[in-house]
Amino acid sequence: xxxxxxxxxxxxxxxxxxxxxxxxxxxxxxxxxxxxxxxxxxxxxxxxxxxxxxxxxxxxxxxxxxxxxxxxxxxxxxxxxxxxxxxxxxxxxxxxxxxxxxxxxxxxxxxxxxxxxxxxxxxxxxxxxxxxxxxxxxxxxxxxxxxxxxxxxxxxxxxxxxxxxxxxxxxxxxxxxxxxxxxxxxxxxxxxxxxxxxxxxxxxxxxxxxxxxxxxxxxxxxxxxxxxxxxxxxxxxxxxxxxxxxxxxxxxxxxxxxxxxxxxxxxxxxxxxxxxxxxxxxxxxxxxxxxxxxxxxxxxxxxxxxxxxxxxxxxxxxxxxxxxxxxxxxxxxxxxxxxxxxxxxxxxxxxxxxxxxxxxxxxxxxxxxxxxxxxxxxxxxxxxxxxxxxxxxxxxxxxxxxxxxxxxxxxxxxxxxxxxxxxxxxxxxxxxxxxxxxxxxxxxxxxxxxxxxxxxxxxxxxxxxxxxxxxxxxxxxxxxxxxxxxxxxxxxxxxxxxxxxxxxxxxxxxxxxxxxxxxxxxxxxxx
Amino acid sequence: xxxxxxxxxxxxxxxxxxxxxxxxxxxxxxxxxxxxxxxxxxxxxxxxxxxxxxxxxxxxxxxxxxxxxxxxxxxxxxxxxxxxxxxxxxxxxxxxxxxxxxxxxxxxxxxxxxxxxxxxxxxxxxxxxxxxxxxxxxxxxxxxxxxxxxxxxxxxxxxxxxxxxx
Ligand SMILES: Cc1cc2nc3c(=O)[nH]c(=O)nc-3n(C[C@H](O)[C@H](O)[C@H](O)COP(=O)(O)O)c2cc1C
Ligand code: SF4
Ligand code: FES
Ligand code: FES
Numbered sequence: 001x002x003x004x005x006x007x008x009x010x011x012x013x014x015x016x017x018x019x020x021x022x023x024x025x026x027x028x029x030x031x032x033x034x035x036x037x038x039x040x041x042x043x044x045x046x047x048x049x050x051x052x053x054x055x056x057x058x059x060x061x062x063x064x065x066x067x068x069x070x071x072x073x074x075x076x077x078x079x080x081x082x083x084x085x086x087x088x089x090x091x092x093x094x095x096x097x098x099x100x101x102x103x104x105x106x107x108x109x110x111x112x113x114x115x116x117x118x119x120x121x122x123x124x125x126x127x128x129x130x131x132x133x134x135x136x137x138x139x140x141x142x143x144x145x146x147x148x149x150x151x152x153x154x155x156x157x158x159x160x161x162x163x164x165x166x167x168x169x170x171x172x173x174x175x176x177x178x179x180x181x182x183x184x185x186x187x188x189x190x191x192x193x194x195x196x197x198x199x200x201x202x203x204x205x206x207x208x209x210x211x212x213x214x215x216x217x218x219x220x221x222x223x224x225x226x227x228x229x230x231x232x233x234x235x236x237x238x239x240x241x242x243x244x245x246x247x248x249x250x251x252x253x254x255x256x257x258x259x260x261x262x263x264x265x266x267x268x269x270x271x272x273x274x275x276x277x278x279x280x281x282x283x284x285x286x287x288x289x290x291x292x293x294x295x296x297x298x299x300x301x302x303x304x305x306x307x308x309x310x311x312x313x314x315x316x317x318x319x320x321x322x323x324x325x326x327x328x329x330x331x332x333x334x335x336x337x338x339x340x341x342x343x344x345x346x347x348x349x350x351x352x353x354x355x356x357x358x359x360x361x362x363x364x365x366x367x368x369x370x371x372x373x374x375x376x377x378x379x380x381x382x383x384x385x386x387x388x389x390x391x392x393x394x395x396x397x398x399x400x401x402x403x404x405x406x407x408x409x410x411x412x413x414x415x416x417x418x419x420x421x422x423x424x425x426x427x428x429x430x431x432x433x434x435x436x437x438x439x440x441x442x443x444x445x446x447x448x449x450x451x452x453x454x455x456x457x458x459x460x461x462x463x464x465x466x467x468x469x470x471x472x473x474x475x476x477x478x479x480x481x482x483x484x485x486x487x488x489x490x491x492x493x494x495x496x497x498x499x500x501x502x503x504x505x506x507x508x509x510x511x512x513x514x515x516x517x518x519x520x521x522x523x524x525x526x527x
Numbered sequence: 528x529x530x531x532x533x534x535x536x537x538x539x540x541x542x543x544x545x546x547x548x549x550x551x552x553x554x555x556x557x558x559x560x561x562x563x564x565x566x567x568x569x570x571x572x573x574x575x576x577x578x579x580x581x582x583x584x585x586x587x588x589x590x591x592x593x594x595x596x597x598x599x600x601x602x603x604x605x606x607x608x609x610x611x612x613x614x615x616x617x618x619x620x621x622x623x624x625x626x627x628x629x630x631x632x633x634x635x636x637x638x639x640x641x642x643x644x645x646x647x648x649x650x651x652x653x654x655x656x657x658x659x660x661x662x663x664x665x666x667x668x669x670x671x672x673x674x675x676x677x678x679x680x681x682x683x684x685x686x687x688x689x690x691x692x693x
Contacts, residue, residue, distance in 0.1 A: 029663045032674040066663025138608035200617030201658035237558075239566070239603055240659050242672075279560055280601030283657060297561035299600040300595075358662040365663045395620060429662075431620045445623055449657065455600075 001259030001266055003145055006136060009258075015139035018056040020096065023073040023125060026059035027066075027211045028243050034086055035070035041089030049093055058134075061212020063125030065112060067364025072103070073125070080106035094425050112363045112382045117344070121368045124212035128435070129247050132254040141260045143334040146222045148268045151334075153236040156227035157183055160330070162338035164350030169195055169286075170321030170400065170426045171502075172349075172415040178320065181310040182228040192225050192233035193314065195291060199238070199283035200398035201449065203429035205354040206324035208366055210237070210244035213328070214251035218261065218274060220327030223334060225272045228320050233272065236291055238279040248276055259334040263412035280402040283399075283453040287501050288321045290455065301457045302501035323427070325354060345371035347415035359395075359431035360386045369413075376409040379432055391436040393517070397426030399446050399453075400506035402513025403439060422513040424506075439518040440525060444472040446510035454503060461504030464495035468511060475525045482526060489515070546571040546583065551586040558587045561597055574605045584615055610645040610652035612690045614670040616683075619658025622666040626679065630666060631655065633680035634687070650691055 024039040034466040039389065042057045063071045068082040072092060081092060081103040088103035095101040108112075118124075121139060127134040135141070147156050169174055179267050182190060191484025194217060198206040210217060221233045239243050252274055255261035263271045284290050285300035292314050294300040313319025329351060333341045343353050349371040355378065358364050362384030385391060393403040401422035404411065411417050418424050433442065471488045474480045492508035499505045547553055550567045554560025564587070568579050575598055584594040598604045616622075616631050631642060634653055638646045645652040663668040664676025678686075 028674060029676065032661060032664055032667065032676045066661075069664065198660065200658065202621040202662050203658070204660035204662050240656060256543050278563070278566060280566065281603035281657075282601050294562065295559070297557075297559040297597070299597055356621075356662055358665055360623040364665075398620070429620065431624055434625055437624060445620070453657070523625075 003142075003149075004265070006145065009133055010137045010139075013133040014234070016133075017137075018054060020051075020077070021075045022055065022057045022092070023060040023063070023071075023075065024057055025061070025063050025071045025093040025125065027208060029062065029066035030069035030071060030416065031243070033070050033083075035084075036086050037086040038070050038072065038089055041086045042092065045090040045093040049088075049097075051093065051096065053262065055096065056095075058128045059130070060126060061124045061129045062208040064116075064121065064366045064368075065106070065363065066363035066366065068106065071106070071125075073108070075126075078108050080104040080108045092395050100113060105474045110363075112365070112367065112384070115373075115377065115382050116368050117352050118368045119332045120209060120216070120325055120354060121212070121342075121366070122332075123216075124208065127213065129212050129214055130250055132215060132251065132258055135213070136258075136494060140215055140331075141219055143331040144219050144222050144226075145261060145266055147226055147334055148266055148270055153183060153227045153229065156223060156334070159338045160227070160333060163333045163341040164338075164345075164348075165326065165329055165341065166349065166415065167323055168325035168329075168353065168427065170200075170397070170424070172425060175322065175326055178310060178322070179224065179228055180228075181308075182318050182320040185311060186319060189232075189315075189317045190228060190230035191228045191317055191319040191388075192228070193223050193288075193291065193295070193309075193312045193319055194221055194233065194235040194246070194327055195286060195321055196235055196237040196241075196324045196426065197279055197286035197291060198241075198324070199286040199453075200397060200483060202358055202395070202431045203356045203427045205356055205366055205428050207241050207244050209324050209328050209354075210241070211247055214244075214247050214256065216328045216331055217248075218251060219325055220330035221274060222261065222265065222272045223330050224320060224322070224327065226270050228318075230320065231271045231273070232404075233274040234277050234295055234314070235274060236277045236279060236285070236295060239281060245276065245278060252276070270447055282455075283449075284455045284501070284503055285508060287503060290501070291321070292319065299455070301455050302503075303378035304500060325428075346412065346414045348416055353413070353425070353428055355428045355430045357383050357430050357432070360389065360434040360437070361432040362387050371414045372412045374410050374412050375404065378413065378430070379409065383432065386432065386434045387480070390434075391432060392435050392437060393433045393439065395423075395431040395433065395442070396429065397424035397509070399449050400424060400502065400509055401426045401429075401431070401518065402509050403442060404513075405517040419492050422485045422509070422516055424509075439514040439521050440472065440476055443514045444469065444476060445512045446505070447472055450503065454507075458498075458500040458504065460495050460498040461500070461507065464491060465507055466505070467491055468495070468508065472511070475522065478525055478527050480526060483523060485526070543571040547579070547582065547586070551583075554586055554587075555628070558589050561587055561589065561594065562601070565594075565598055565601075569604060574608045576606070577609075584646075588626050608645075611650050612671050613652045613654060613669075613688075614683075614690075615654045615656045615659070616642075617657075617665070617667045618655045618667075619662060621658070621662035625665045627666040628683065630678060630680050630683050632686060637678060637684060637687075651687060 290300035
């Protein structure tokens with residue numbers, strides 16, 4: 001494989017594609033609503049009407065508006081259909097020739113779509129994730145070629161640093177700095193790990209990226225391997241994501257067959273292979289040192305850092321661990337340059353972020369927006385607010401984050417602003433809650449989560465989460481006194497300050513943030 | 528599934544152990560393969576009985592305690608046999624906010640079991656999950672591996688009856 005061959009594949013694919021393309025979402029959300037049947041029926045209808053040489057149906061990844069699935073989009077007409085049933089299929093094909101479709105027509109210019117800025121999800125919902133040719137046709141693997149032939153590893157690292165990209169897995173650590181650390185480490189054996197554990201309940205952007213555009217992640221990992229001097233990568237995916245696993249397996253195989261993964265990529269001296277490791281259902285395995293133990297076949301117990309994985313990681317070798325979305329940003333940065341990337345977002349939070357907008361909200365689904373957009377713009381304008389009700393709070397950051405009250409909806413969404421108001425960006429879950437939600441119950445819900453997910457290695461986290469859960473239960477049973485509230489507050493501080501890993505260190509956050517903003521709900525429960 | 532020990536049902540057992548053997552071989556007996564071997568074993572046996580754990584420990588030259596330690600650490604591994612059908616209710620935040628708790632309460636009452644248990648007739652195992660990534664269509668439930676969304680207690684129960692009817 002060389003550049004001309006890559007371009008030839010792209011050209012051939014563009015020639016092959018029919019004039020009319022019906023995108024039918026086949027990601028998990030829509031599949032749960034019979035989208036595969038919709039796709040089959042669309043195909044049959046095309047054949048029946050003899051439109052086979054003008055139109056084709058392609059199974060694409062998630063288009064974002066999952067709450068209204070199954071979605072079908074007709075290109076180039078830009079017609080969007082929502083909640084399509086298998087019975088609607090034939091009428092959609094009739095509509096191509098001037099008839100009317102029985103399916104509900106959606107608005108592709110709705111703020112939900114119009115206010116997005118899609119970098120990572122640019123081709124999600126447009127290309128067939130199961131065919132590498134479609135990825136190549138939209139420019140896939142050219143960034144990898146560019147890195148290998150026009151850049152040195154050092155300039156790749158520099159470019160990523162200059163872009164200002166920060167880790168999308170939650171912590172927000174500068175990606176360039178992490179790459180530079182691994183690149184500087186001595187030794188011949190280094191590893192790349194893609195963290196696709198996505199344990200945050202209420203978050204599904206990583207899943208969607210893997211299901212919709214798996215090659216984007218593979219390409220990002222390969223570029224990372226070149227930059228830091230690693231020739232072996234692992235993707236650690238949770239077992240709860242069978243479709244993502246299947247599509248990844250297929251993508252890796254196709255990439256190998258096409259010479260963009262494996263030995264001597266693009267006939268350069270660079271070798272890079274990627275293996276998949278499947279999790280077994282433990283939230284703590286998203287923590288990087290626990291994840292490494294799990295890949296090594298052990299229990300997912302975190303260990304103290306330093307040494308960081310960048311120094312001593314998988315099998316004791318320097319290891320670069322990044323989140324799925326972090327890797328998925330690399331291609332655009334290499335293609336369009338660090339300056340372009342750095343021009344998006346705020347001073348300290350560059351680029352875009354994908355959020356999973358769910359809960360009591362009109363428009364459920366995934367959105368990709370530039371950092372710095374306010375919560376109000378997301379929840380009210382794009383999300384359409386709460387159906388027959390009002391926003392009471394928005395939970396961000398999952399079990400490590402907090403609940404933001406409606407009065408703070410004008411806060412810009414970036415790493416630092418969210419931390420300042422006692423929550424955090426986390427991986428991008430955004431659960432909207434309305435008046436029916438009891439904030440103390442929400443705090444209890446998260447504490448139960450942490451109580452069950454603690455690995456139990458250190459005492460403050462293991463017993464602290466149990467005690468906090470008990471206290472919240474006591475409160476909800478109206479058996480608690482003001483002393484219990486004081487105890488709860490000090491226990492939160494203790495667990496935060498003395499736990500070994502991020503799970504324990506952030507477990508009290510949902511309690512602290514609800515206590516800060518919804519104190520009257522706690523006080524009303526005192527006996 | 529009926530609990531079987533390797534000694535009892537030889538013919539059937541052989542085939543199932545073969546799946547383990549193939550996976551062990553793929554890892555050359557490297558302990559790093561433990562989690563994958565456990566996945567495969569659970570797939571073919573339905574759960575991880577002690578004999579199977581012992582067999583795996585020998586294959587990877589690991590102390591049984593370590594194999595047991597790993598098998599019990601992860602939520603997806605089960606040391607008890609499950610029902611004919613499984614029903615996994617998502618209890619992630621999005622589903623919780625949209626009423627997954629009521630779905631569970633209804634199922635617990637109707638099936639007469641708690642989450643994590645199998646109904647007395649051995650038909651349905653009721654489980655819960657921490658977000659299955661279908662939050663856009665919350666509340667979501669996985670019936671025998673197939674995801675369904677936007678459910679309520681009634682529609683969930685209807686699906687269970689459908690499963691049992693088949
Ligand atoms: C309890 C816990 C769970 C975590 N879960 C995830 C996860 O599911 N996915 C992820 O990418 N990072 C997760 N992280 C963060 C990782 O440890 C790590 O910081 C991240 O993968 C680094 O990638 P990034 O720099 O690209 O964000 C978790 C951290 C903790 C403490
Ligand atoms: S803080 Fe909790 S999860 Fe982390 S090591 Fe300690 S016990 Fe385990
Ligand atoms: S799963 Fe179909 S639009 Fe998201
Ligand atoms: S919270 Fe239930 S699918 Fe994510």
